[in-house]
Amino acid sequence: MKPAPFTYHDPRTVEEAVGLLGSLDNARVLAGGQSLMPMMNFRYAQPDHLIDLNRVVAMSGISVDKGAILFGAMTRQREIEFSPHVSEVCPILQAALVHVGHRQTRNRGTIGGSLCHFDPSAELVNCVCVHDGAVLKARSRRGERTLAMSDFAVGYMTHGLAPDEILCSISLPLWSPRHGYAYVEVARRRGDFAIAGVAALIETEGRGGAIKRAALSVAGVCQIPVRPHAAEAALIGERPSQELFEAAASASEFPDPLSDAYVSADYRRHLAQVLIRRALSAAADKAEERWADA
Amino acid sequence: MPDRRRILVRINGAGYEREVESRLTLADFLRHDLRLTGTHVGCEHGVCGACTVLVDGLSVRSCLMLAVQADGCSIETVEGLAPAPDQLNFLQQAFMKKHALQCGFCTPGMLMTLTEYLRAEPSPTEEGVREALSGNICRCTGYQAIVAAALDGAAALREQGGAREELAR
């Protein structure tokens, strides 16, 4: 399983990279390589030009500013996993990364690469989706463009970038310091693609307090992650309880779930219900814990 | 005309300058251009872990990296573990003591993954070791002996005062 021939380019700046992508035919960008290289080895992907982004240093980095955490698209999953910034202000990413592949894939894989591959069950994609107001920035020879996740999430493994655009950064608005978070998923084995996964963020009114803000995102069930807004709304103003979480789970709808030779739509829907309940429960516990530490 | 590049890589401390086709994977470069056949190819889609090497200290799937991407990098392979031609390092010794290999094909990948892991985690637990090894598939041993070897090796190293040189690059 050897890749078909291609011409290799290793730009050093974003300018160079978008210049190449905008001018070459049948060109693909290479980020961490953990998704694209297998496809190239299988010859499912046969680009004539490979634009390697790994030497564009400016595309990598994590910073926190003005109530948001900003990731360069080429930031390694590993860096996010061990980042003190992320631990402090956006720990759900670390909770999610535990489930992402294996050490070896996280050492090379990037957040931008995961987003652009846009697998329905991708944990990092799901985490971006759960953050209202997430902002993605892309560049091309034509300039810079800002996208909301709703612009980006077009369809099954299809993102809203133009063929000549490169994703450059992802910014997530921060939740309040004592927010509760959880990432739960069902996968067949450690590191496997999730059959279903749920990202949950909640804010409560102090210890034992009612929920004042909640966000849920469900990956792996439909073509793109689903935000069950009705379920989220049902949580507001209520005190956390298993019955509440059960009700939220039941209120979640999943139109057109994925179905394939391995996993049925019914099972995915079933798991979504179970995992929403469990994620909310864990997030509520986490919030309590963080209030207790205060 | 195949696209070719000149690359300079450091492998187990030695420098190599070669011209390679850009589509040559790092695994094939090591195995066939440099005849360092200790790194094995098991799947070429990044799942089995047989091809694991350390690039700048981090474990990677060498089947999913291109040789040209390794230009300027420092790579460690299984051939670099033994301190001398007739000696084995602490981890290799532990593997031998615990019968942690049968056919030996997954072994180099296991050793490199554990080398990275034990550098970061000198006092591992069984659960931690199994987690760390979850990206390396073995079809012979059922993993138990490999886990035992990792724990045994780590313990032996701690007893020796955790000699960083043992694990040093």
Added chain:
Amino acid sequence: MNAWFGASVQRKEDPALLCGKGRYADDIHLPGMLQAAFVRSPFPHARIRNIDTSAAKAMAGVHAVLTYRDLPNRLQAPIEMLQPNPAILQVFMPHVLPKDEVCYAGEALAIVVAEDRYIAEDAAALVEVDYEPLPSVSDPLRGLEPGAPLAQARANSNILAKMSLQSGDIERAFRNAPHVYRERLHLHRGGAFFMECRGLVADWNPVSALLTVHVGTQSPHRLHRVLIDLLQCHDSQVRVVTPDIGGGFGPRGQVYHEYLAVCAASILLERPVKWIEDRRENFLATNQERDQYWDMEIAVDEEARTLGLRGRLVHDTGAYLPKGVVLPWIAGATVPGPYVLPAYKLDIVVAMTNKISVSPVRGAGRPQGVVVMERMMDLVAAKRGLDRAEVRRRNLIRPEQMPYTVGITFRDGRPVVYDSGDYPACQARALEGADYAGFARRRERARGEGRYIGIGISNSVEATGLGPYEGATVRVNTNGRIAVYVGASSQGQSHKTTFAQIAADHFGVDYRDVVVIGGDTATISQGHGTFGARMAVTAGSSVHVAASQVASQIKSIAAEMLEVPETELELRNGRVQVKDVPGKPGVPRNIAGVGLSLREVAVRSIGMSGFAMRPGSKPGLESTAYFTPDKSTYANGTHVVEVEVDVETGQVKILRFVVVHDCGRLINPMIVHGQIVGGVAHAVGNALLERMVYDAEGQPLSTNFGEYMLPLATDVPHVEVSHLETPSPLNPLGVKGVGEGGTITGIAAIISAVEDALSPFGVRIRETPISPQRIVELIKEARQSTHKSG
């Protein structure tokens, strides 16, 4: 003196492998070597109308593109079927390259030989094949229905063989049976998925007219036989030699048509040609095990003792029949297990499908046989309201009944006779080790925490040490070094160590001073291969016999050289010397310890040019033995497994895995332990994870390690193993095979445990593997049917 036999010595194989100095097929580089890639059919069944290789041939770096038409006449014949049997109705075997029909997706029909693999793959993409897709058979049961498409166009049906196994009076057994229970099971196994894909370097040297084939194979002599037949040459003109091999598990023992095509390419091009299978090809074109459909009925008396068992097995054999009826026969012959079974009848139908051929994978049909019987045992227990261990206890063959004749014939042509073993003790020990008695309490506690746990048991009896033989030549060279040559190769079973241990004891040397060379047809003329847990019994016994003969020769010659009786001599520390026996009359104190080096004896043994040999002596210190077991020797085991099932998601976690195993005497306990735990890993895979998925046409959908799930370090539990040692009376070492026991017994125990965890829901598991989704579905189905029945 047994210094080494029974000792857990470290392996001789390890230092090289640990340093990355192993030499597997792809590590071999020969001057002028070219690399091959195959063009493979995308269709499960098609007629080949035309193959246009012109564009491929024209590519720079391509040396040849061969199809059936390019092969010399004698290489156009199908591969010989080596396991004939009267039960076989139709034989289909692969050709070196197919002539006009491809019968599974992935079947290779052209070979491209180029400077390197990258170019070979580029050129393979340019080969244009005009296919006429034909109707195909995917589901073996559908293939048996009238009007079903034929998996091979030349077939008259999809039934390749029909046979029956029977013993006792089955009609009588069922006629007035108080209780009869029926179960239908769908058992799916998967592939071997050794970590090293298949591969070989074929090196035809026109100057020496010698074809050397460096190939990872479990059966070098089998390949040798096929090659000399096809090439019609002298046996010394073909040498099959095995490098280090990354796992075998069965499928690496077959003679694949790709090997023959690569040899043909080397001969035609007069250059070494390497072909290394990639993982995608491994999914498509390496033999595997697959589906069996069992429909069984068990008759028991009021005490839940079996009166009879009967039923039908439909076995999917794939598109060709390289292993004849071996697999389903083994499965059927394993069903009775360690239980008294007064009557048994199994009708077997071997069904053809448009999928890769089925041939043995670790366990070779025995795991399925065990699952069948153990499911029936659990069923009887459930229906009779009895404890599952108790039902088994009532039916276990007692040690005083040994040797026990089961009444059917094994695939080795011999009656199934259990030679030795204590099955009740084995089960008792396993139950105790797993604290089976305390489980009810554990379950109650778990239920209080909202958790569902279950415990499962499984017993097996396993035929090992199959004939006809595996030989060994033991030789002490004139430089004093000891060499052991065995016919079969090792793919991780540690032969280089275990056989050295056996031989070393005979010579009184360190086991590290005995070199073991396996799997080279130039060193020993006959062999069958490493499979069926047979090496310790056959090759091990041959090593023992040959080594003891050579030791005898040494003493005989030394006795003459030292002028002392043979009985006064011993082999110790690499020398043959006079025993030190204080105070023994007739042995002067000052010659105790006097002796000769092995080198000196070896030099004497070859005689001296110009001088006559000692009368009646054979030159050299050498002996070849082909230990021929009279029949298989039966190992046995009991597995007790505890699991937890998350009933909301269906996920299964193995909490505890206890194995008691009896494989007779242990040559190297550490190595035996490794074989058992390794076998259990396969069982975990087959019970919970591994499934080859095909579509309705027979197109394989699971073609990578993301879709086909092998157990990881986080899936295989810590296995607690203890041994019983009932020596086999059937070979001089008293050993039994152990390579497959972990798999054979484990699957049934895991399934039993999962079902037990789900007992509050009344779920029955009738399939392997069982997935979380299926568990959730089964719980739902059971709930709905409870609802219906009010």
